[in-house]
Amino acid sequence: MSVLAPDRPSAEAPAPESGGIAPAVRSFGLRALSVGGFLLVWWAVARAEVWPPVILPGPGAVWDQAVATSTQGYSGHTLQEHLGVSLRRILVGSVLGTVGGVLLGLVIGLVPVARAVLGPFVTFVRTLPPLAYLSLLVIWFGIGEEPKIWLLVIASLPPVAVATADAVRGVAPDHLNAARSLGARPWHLPVWIVLPHSLPEIMTGVRIAVGVAYTSVVAAETVNGVPGIGGMIREAQRYNQTDVVILGLIVIGLSGLLLDWLLQTLDRTVAPWRGRE
Amino acid sequence: MPHAPEPALELTGVGHDYRRDGRRGATVPALDGIDLSLDAGEHLVVVGPSGSGKSTLLRLVAGFHRPTRGTVSVNGRPVRGPGPDRGVVFQRPTLFPWMTVRGNVEFGLRMAGLARAERRALAEHQLALVGLADAAHLRTYELSGGMRQRVAIARALAPDPGIVLMDEPFGALDALTRERMQEEVRSLWLLTGKTLLSITHDVGEAVRLGTRIVVLSARPGRIVLDEVSDLPRAGEPGTHPDFTATRDRIAHAVRAAAR
Numbered sequence A: 001m002s003v004l005a006p007d008r009p010s011a012e013a014p015a016p017e018s019g020g021i022a023p024a025v026r027s028f029g030l031r032a033l034s035v036g037g038f039l040l041v042w043w044a045v046a047r048a049e050v051w052p053p054v055i056l057p058g059p060g061a062v063w064d065q066a067v068a069t070s071t072q073g074y075s076g077h078t079l080q081e082h083l084g085v086s087l088r089r090i091l092v093g094s095v096l097g098t099v100g101g102v103l104l105g106l107v108i109g110l111v112p113v114a115r116a117v118l119g120p121f122v123t124f125v126r127t128l129p130p131l132a133y134l135s136l137l138v139i140w141f142g143i144g145e146e147p148k149i150w151l152l153v154i155a156s157l158p159p160v161a162v163a164t165a166d167a168v169r170g171v172a173p174d175h176l177n178a179a180r181s182l183g184a185r186p187w188h189l190p191v192w193i194v195l196p197h198s199l200p201e202i203m204t205g206v207r208i209a210v211g212v213a214y215t216s217v218v219a220a221e222t223v224n225g226v227p228g229i230g231g232m233i234r235e236a237q238r239y240n241q242t243d244v245v246i247l248g249l250i251v252i253g254l255s256g257l258l259l260d261w262l263l264q265t266l267d268r269t270v271a272p273w274r275g276r277e
Numbered sequence B: 001m002p003h004a005p006e007p008a009l010e011l012t013g014v015g016h017d018y019r020r021d022g023r024r025g026a027t028v029p030a031l032d033g034i035d036l037s038l039d040a041g042e043h044l045v046v047v048g049p050s051g052s053g054k055s056t057l058l059r060l061v062a063g064f065h066r067p068t069r070g071t072v073s074v075n076g077r078p079v080r081g082p083g084p085d086r087g088v089v090f091q092r093p094t095l096f097p098w099m100t101v102r103g104n105v106e107f108g109l110r111m112a113g114l115a116r117a118e119r120r121a122l123a124e125h126q127l128a129l130v131g132l133a134d135a136a137h138l139r140t141y142e143l144s145g146g147m148r149q150r151v152a153i154a155r156a157l158a159p160d161p162g163i164v165l166m167d168e169p170f171g172a173l174d175a176l177t178r179e180r181m182q183e184e185v186r187s188l189w190l191l192t193g194k195t196l197l198s199i200t201h202d203v204g205e206a207v208r209l210g211t212r213i214v215v216l217s218a219r220p221g222r223i224v225l226d227e228v229s230d231l232p233r234a235g236e237p238g239t240h241p242d243f244t245a246t247r248d249r250i251a252h253a254v255r256a257a258a259r
């Protein structure tokens, strides 16, 4: 954001981060401009009917669907319900994945044997596309809520585990020494020094994990996914309702942006020292 | 009262080689043949050229490294690791950025199991001693280098360790603050009778503060001068008639050691 801030005399520069009204307005203006430009091009291309509306519906058609699905619903549920169910899955999945990932990362980072045994396994799971293990989860857990949550947990756990393990190994030896000289016993160190030291990197891992959970939720909802945004998209695809598909994509994208913004804010609150040590 | 049977600090035949990463078996000799015995209540100041192993000596006493040769004992017991009986002020401040200034100073008190109100009062007192009473709520990255060093001093002193180890604690301070802090450390030492080990590049500071001054040679560090002095117990060490002569003698030894 500060990149977009206009140059100001250094006398009034001390405002931290995104200081002042003018840069905020300017940054907002630029964003509005880019979104507006995109909508205009989309509208123009759709209007020119280069492709039939089944391939590329215009913004107006998608907007009408947005109104229709929010008021009358789609596949028996309103847009809000679809989104709410998906968000709940993302939330539960990535919270469980984060807790598991932090614990696993701590063990991998602190215990050399665990690193040797579990490290390759985590890397292996991380490279698997969620759709690939969905089939296995469906066989194991059926088609209810369970396989979907498990999929998101498995998808979001490795990034957090890897980030935590790396951060843990990066803890400054003199921070540990200082703590020990101040009376900390060895078992105090993970909670008082190692974890807080690793918070900035863990938060980065969490942001990646939530992102992965987001991209995976559509995969999770390809099997019996209604209600759910992914399920809605899949239904729409079966009936060639391209405008609903695009609406689903936009809703996922926008809510993802919002969630990432929330996570960034959380990051600044829990780890304000990031990059300023 | 009779004299304590064992010295507060004793190094016998201590030598230390650092292992070098990457090259198998390659080592850097940092210290060699150090024999030193310090009574409780003394202030040992170590001076010497850069790289002469001053920090290494301090870190061995702190228990951060095990000596390659010889033994280090504190109050008659061999050092096995770091402990709250030895407070440490690091050469580079190692404050915890995830805590406020107050949190840093309270950390040792928390580990000692003190209740919240007690911790608060003691931390406030220590911060006032280093002139940072109004900085308690700040984050450590909001401080200047000299302020950080003063917080580090307050943090090390807060749990009231019997021995305080300070690696160039005043290095980052301006001349005026440095003088004030030197005087603060001297009166604290006079008042509490703590055993102090500090490192400095400032020979004048060494003479004002040290009842025992040790000069190390260039790598590997060996003791080339070991002086006992009573100046710090005087009212004004800086104006004592012996001050200049002692300072010149030590400065000469440091210069010779650097060659």
Ligand SMILES: Nc1ncnc2c1ncn2[C@@H]1O[C@H](COP(=O)(O)OP(=O)(O)OP(=O)(O)O)[C@@H](O)[C@H]1O
Pocket (backbone or CB within 6 Å): B018, B019, B020, B028, B029, B030, B048, B049, B050, B051, B052, B053, B054, B055, B056, B057, B091, B219
């Ligand atoms: N962790 C380390 N690994 C390898 N070599 C080290 C390490 N720490 C110090 N050394 C080496 O040991 C020698 C002594 O270092 P030390 O830090 O004790 O010197 P010093 O007297 O404190 O110097 P200065 O006055 O510059 O702080 C130096 O040659 C240094 O290169």
Ligand SMILES: [Mg+2]
Pocket (backbone or CB within 6 Å): B054, B055, B056, B091, B167
């Ligand atoms: Mg040093």
